[in-house]
Amino acid sequence: MGVNPASVLNRLLRNNTRKPTTQPTNANSTINRILTHLNAGRLRKAVSILFGFPEPFPYSLYARLFQLCSSNLAIVEARKVESHLVTFSPAPPIFLLNRAIEAYGKCGYLNDARELFEEMPQRDGGSWNAMITAYAQGGCPEKALLLFFQMNSSGVYANEITFASALGSCAAILALFLSRQIHGLIVKYGFYGNVILGSSLVDVYGKCWVMSDARRMFDEIQNPNAVSWNVIVRRYLEMGDEKEAVIMFFKIIGENTTPLNFTFSNALIACSSISALNEGIQIHGVAVRIGFEEDEVVSNSLIDMYVKCGKLESAHRIFDQLGSKNVISWTSIVSGYAMSGRTGEARKLFDEMPEKSVISWNAMLAGYTRFFQWEEALDFIFLMRKTSKDIDHVSLGLILNVCAGLSDVEMGKQVHGFIYRHGFYSNLLVGNALLDMYGKCGSLRSARVWFYQMSHWRDSVSWNALLTSYARHGLSEQAMTIFWEMQWETIPTCANIFALEQGKQIHGFMTRKGYEIDTVVRGALVDMYAKCRCLEYALRAFKQAASRDVILWNSMILGCCHSGRGREVLELFGLMEEERVKPDHVTFQGILLACICEGLDELGRQYFNSMSNDYCIIPRLEHYECMIELYSRYGHLDKLEDFIKRMPFEPTVPMLTRIFDACREHGHLRLGEWTAERLNESNPSIPFRFEIMDRVKLDKL
């Protein structure tokens, strides 16, 4: 690499005089050196000579540098580039600062991005988009949405990029209501035909379990692309509608679109889970026809499909023809032999594997346990512990099955200890396997103790495990008692149908028998008594709790709301904060309801604002409704008007109806007419006409 003599001279001169800015500098030579570094992929080197030139560079160079910092995740360099930019350009253009925000965001330094965003003297739509996208892609969907709201209320118009990030954030937190509002805005702003937004909507609706809406949205996309198709297939698969997933896959082939490799694997997974071998074979044919058989993802998915459909020979044939086999191909084939009882052949293949993962180990072990080969399983576990550091919840579940199969409670206890030390105890699969192990080993006491410790996360499998182990040991009476205890779980039902008497009976029976009440049951009791308007009983059950989580607090708070005891709610909230329990959106709904009971509009407003400002909780539909009710009921119509117009989404029809009534009742012409107009827009067949009630009209005159 030749050294530019001019630049060397320059550097010497600068070092000698110590007054660099007064010296003539050769901009072009510095830029050329930087560009040479960049073209050779030496970003760090390029950035290191930046400050040797103490004057602004052309904007295009900064732009290129930021872009490279983004793609290389180079945070240090990004900071240096920004520093140079703002040091030597008194008023850097907004678009360059936006690119700096993007770079910080891509590197995962959201605080840097936010700081720059806040400090910018001027912002354009791109600045908001860059910041929102940074949050959305940086794992902070709530923050992205909060910023999206602020953008809307500060009068900056959202564009398709903003909407894409907002929808992505909605999908991450399954915010269905918000998605619908944003959908409305997309239509309103004229971005209706955008494929990316269309696909994002399909995605959100599907993730929120409203497949009918997802499908309707998909059908509305004029030219769905490969991603759109992938989304719809995947959503059907995850919803458990495998048949529709496969049908959609074959529809792609009729279109002029090439499916993505992941779409192949999604369709093949669908075939496996419904044992649709013929369809799987057809998909195999498609893959061959369009030259996807070489694709790693597609071929592995094909192997697995054949394995799961019981066609080991077909699977093996693909496996043998494979140019490059990876862990996944190997594991699939091993699993195929192991799970069909051919553990000897599976083991031979397993031992040949050039590389193994936890999943490979688990696949082999699962074969031994499924066919009750306990001795082989035990040896295998020792080998596994010796050779591999990896272990996960599936391994632990299988190991516990082996302990159970060998009736080795001592080994089981050791595994229990391991589970405790490594933080696996809150995993339901592991928890139930532990329960099953104690049951099968005849340690019913241990089973019982563990069962109570699982209170927060036990499910019907846990109950069944406990019941069958008692029954298996001929302890039918105790089994019956457990069955009785299951009645606890019917307490919530009593609450929902206001069956106070039945609820009390169960509570009384269990207390007399001396059964322990855990947090879950306690919450149900509080809820039941509160819903049945027995607030004293509810409070008593609440106070007796050894510890209280947010759910228990919410039960009590909403219970008070139910009986119109707003003051108590606010007191409870104070106590909750003292106990350092973090409130959630349900808590705030209770607080706002309390403010409605008590007519505390100013306090309500403060709590509403502090939700997002202090607690990072995005207000939901119900919170907005509470605020509207609060202002409407007590006639604060100017505040109501201000609130409505600042909402980040259009008011719903029930909201508008409530406001309309309030305006009539309290005589607010401007807001009343505004509301009537909107109501008529949404349903022109029944025109609303705003007239202030006669009495009020007279007062005003």
Add this chain to the structure above:
DNA sequence: ATAGGGTTAG
């Protein structure tokens, strides 16, 4: 200038 889906094996 900035935007969407998906990571196949137990």
